[in-house]
Amino acid sequence: MTAGIRAVEAAGIVKDFPGVRALDHVSLTLGAGEVHALVGENGAGKSTLVRVLTGVHRPDSGRLRLRGEEVRFAGPLDARQAGISTIHQEGNLVPSMSVARNLFLGREPRNRFGLIDAARARRLTEEILREYGLCLDVRRPLGSFGPGTQQMVALARAVQADARVVVLDEPTSSLDSPEAETLFEVIARLRAQGRAVLYVTHRLEELDRVCDRVTVLRDGRVVHTGPVAGLDRLRLISLMLGRNPADIAEQGTTAFAARYPEPADAPVLRATGLVKDHVLNGVSLAIRPGEVVGLGGLIGSGRSETAKAIAGALTLDSGEVTVAGLPVRGRTVRSAIRAGIGLLPENRTTEGLIGSLSVKENIVLAALPQLSRAGIVSESRIDRIVEIFIKRLGIKAASPGQPAGELSGGNQQKVLLARWLAMNPKVLLLDEPTRGIDVGAKAEVQALIDDLAAEGLAVLLISSDLEELVEGSDRVVILRDGAVVSEFNGPDITAGLIMTTMADRPSG
Numbered sequence: 001m002t003a004g005i006r007a008v009e010a011a012g013i014v015k016d017f018p019g020v021r022a023l024d025h026v027s028l029t030l031g032a033g034e035v036h037a038l039v040g041e042n043g044a045g046k047s048t049l050v051r052v053l054t055g056v057h058r059p060d061s062g063r064l065r066l067r068g069e070e071v072r073f074a075g076p077l078d079a080r081q082a083g084i085s086t087i088h089q090e091g092n093l094v095p096s097m098s099v100a101r102n103l104f105l106g107r108e109p110r111n112r113f114g115l116i117d118a119a120r121a122r123r124l125t126e127e128i129l130r131e132y133g134l135c136l137d138v139r140r141p142l143g144s145f146g147p148g149t150q151q152m153v154a155l156a157r158a159v160q161a162d163a164r165v166v167v168l169d170e171p172t173s174s175l176d177s178p179e180a181e182t183l184f185e186v187i188a189r190l191r192a193q194g195r196a197v198l199y200v201t202h203r204l205e206e207l208d209r210v211c212d213r214v215t216v217l218r219d220g221r222v223v224h225t226g227p228v229a230g231l232d233r234l235r236l237i238s239l240m241l242g243r244n245p246a247d248i249a250e251q252g253t254t255a256f257a258a259r260y261p262e263p264a265d266a267p268v269l270r271a272t273g274l275v276k277d278h279v280l281n282g283v284s285l286a287i288r289p290g291e292v293v294g295l296g297g298l299i300g301s302g303r304s305e306t307a308k309a310i311a312g313a314l315t316l317d318s319g320e321v322t323v324a325g326l327p328v329r330g331r332t333v334r335s336a337i338r339a340g341i342g343l344l345p346e347n348r349t350t351e352g353l354i355g356s357l358s359v360k361e362n363i364v365l366a367a368l369p370q371l372s373r374a375g376i377v378s379e380s381r382i383d384r385i386v387e388i389f390i391k392r393l394g395i396k397a398a399s400p401g402q403p404a405g406e407l408s409g410g411n412q413q414k415v416l417l418a419r420w421l422a423m424n425p426k427v428l429l430l431d432e433p434t435r436g437i438d439v440g441a442k443a444e445v446q447a448l449i450d451d452l453a454a455e456g457l458a459v460l461l462i463s464s465d466l467e468e469l470v471e472g473s474d475r476v477v478i479l480r481d482g483a484v485v486s487e488f489n490g491p492d493i494t495a496g497l498i499m500t501t502m503a504d505r506p507s508g
Helices: 046-053 076-081 099-103 118-130 147-160 177-192 204-210 233-241 245-254 303-310 333-339 359-364 379-393 409-421 439-454 466-472 495-503
Strands: 006-017 020-031 035-039 061-066 069-071 084-087 165-169 196-200 213-218 221-227 269-276 280-287 292-296 318-323 341-344 427-431 458-462 475-480 483-489
Touching (some): 020 221, 035 204, 076 084, 084 147, 177 196, 177 204, 280 292, 280 318, 280 483, 303 318, 303 341, 303 427, 303 458, 359 409, 409 439, 439 466, 458 466, 475 495
Parallel strands (some): 035 196, 035 213, 084 165, 165 196, 427 458
Antiparallel strands (some): 006 061, 269 318
16 A cells, blocks of 8 residues: 555445445445455445445445545446546446447547548557457447356456556456456556556355455445455355354364265256357267266357257357257257256346345246246245245245346356256256355355256256365366367366367367
8 A cells, every 4th residue: 555545435334225224334445555354254345335435326325435535436437537547347338339449438539620530540450459368349338258258358448548547347257367467567567557446256265365455245234344364265255154163164074075976877858969160069968867077278268158059048069969869949049948957147237137126026036937827927925935045045035026137146046046947957057156145155056056956957067166166076078179088977077187188279
C-alpha cells in the first residue's frame, strides 16, 4: 500500500433485500498500490459488496469514501467516472461490437473533423492487446472470441481508462495458464502504478501469488481482515465455512475415499465422429450409466463445442449421437432433451439462467411440457417439484418466487442443475459446473455429481480444474485441436499426466 493512502473505504455498510440481510455492517479499506482479496462462500455477500462499491446498489446505511472524500453513487456510471472500474466474471462489454469498439467505447479517438477515427482505433487496439499476449483481428465482434479473450479485453479497457480502483471478479475463471500468467503480470503493474485492486476469487491458491491482504465474509459479515502472508489455507477455509480446521482436514482426506461400483457395460451415451469445420475433428466418446467421464483440454481444444454438439446446440457437419442405443434425430436442442440429454452450459448467465424469472420458474422451465395436461399446468405439482429440488440441492433463496438473478453464483448454478434434474435425464453434460463457486458450494456440487452417478446417471464433466478432473472422474478424455488425443482410466489419472498431454503438440 502506498504510504497509507486509502483509495476506498467502506464503513458499516448495511444492505437488505426482502427477507435477507446481505451485508451486516461491513467495513473494508482498500489502499492505493494494494491488491486486496475478497473471499467467502457463495451467499456470503461478496457480490453485493462489489455492487455497492461500484454503484449498482445503494447501501441502506453506512458510508463510502473515495480518496478520503465521502461519495454517493447514483449508478455504475458515477462510479466509473469517479475512477472505479469493474471486470465481471461473466463479462461487461458488448459482444456484438468489434474488439476495437469495445476497447475504446466512450473514448473513441477522433480525427480533426471530430469524427471517430476507426483506423487509428484498430491500430491502437492491436498495439495494446499485444501487451496482453493477444494477436487477433480486432475488427471481429468480441462475442466471436472465447471467454478468456473477452476477459483480457475487459481488463485492457479498464487499464486504458486509467481507473484508480480496479475490481476483478473471478478474473482467472475463463483463462488458461498462459493467460493467467499475463493477468498476474498486469496486476503487478497496476500495483506498481499505485492503483488499488480488489481481487474477488474462489481460487485460494492465487492469493499468495497476487494479494497483499484478504477480507473474509461469512453470512454478510466480515469475519477476518489481515495479511495474506502467514494465513494458511486450512485456516482460511475454516474462516469461510465457520467450521473447525480439524474437521475440515478430516473431511478432505475422506471425501473421495469411497468409490462407486463399476458401471454397466453398455454405454447410455455414444457420440461418434463429431465433425464441425475448424472446431471438431471426428470426436468420439461413450459414457456408461453411473460413470463420470471427464473431458479435458486447453481453451480452444473443443471441450464446450463437444458438449454443445451432443446437446444439439451446435450444428454438425457429420457425426452421430445415440442415447440408450437410439439415435438422436434432428440434432436439435429439443430432440436432445426428449432423448434425455441435459446440458449445464459454461456461461450460466447468458446461456442458461433467466435472471428476471423466479427460482421456481427457472427450475421448471424445461419440464413444463411434461407437467401439463391438455395444455393446463398443475401449480401444485410444480410447487411440489420445486420444493423437492430446493431442499435436495440446498438452494439458498428468500423464497421460490425470488428472482434467480439475485442469487449468488453457486445458488444460480444449483438452480440450473435442478432444472435438468427435474427432467429426469439419462445423460447430464456439465461444462465447468464449479467455475466461480466458493469452497463450500463447490464441495456440495461435486458431492451431488457423485450421488447422481451412484444413482445411475451418465455424466460428462468438463473442467479446467485439473484436481476436479482427477478426483471427480472415472475416466478422462483429452482433446487437442478438436480431436481426442488420449484417454486415462482410474489410477492412471494424474494432474501431471493430464497437463502434459493437453500441452503436447503433434509431431511432424
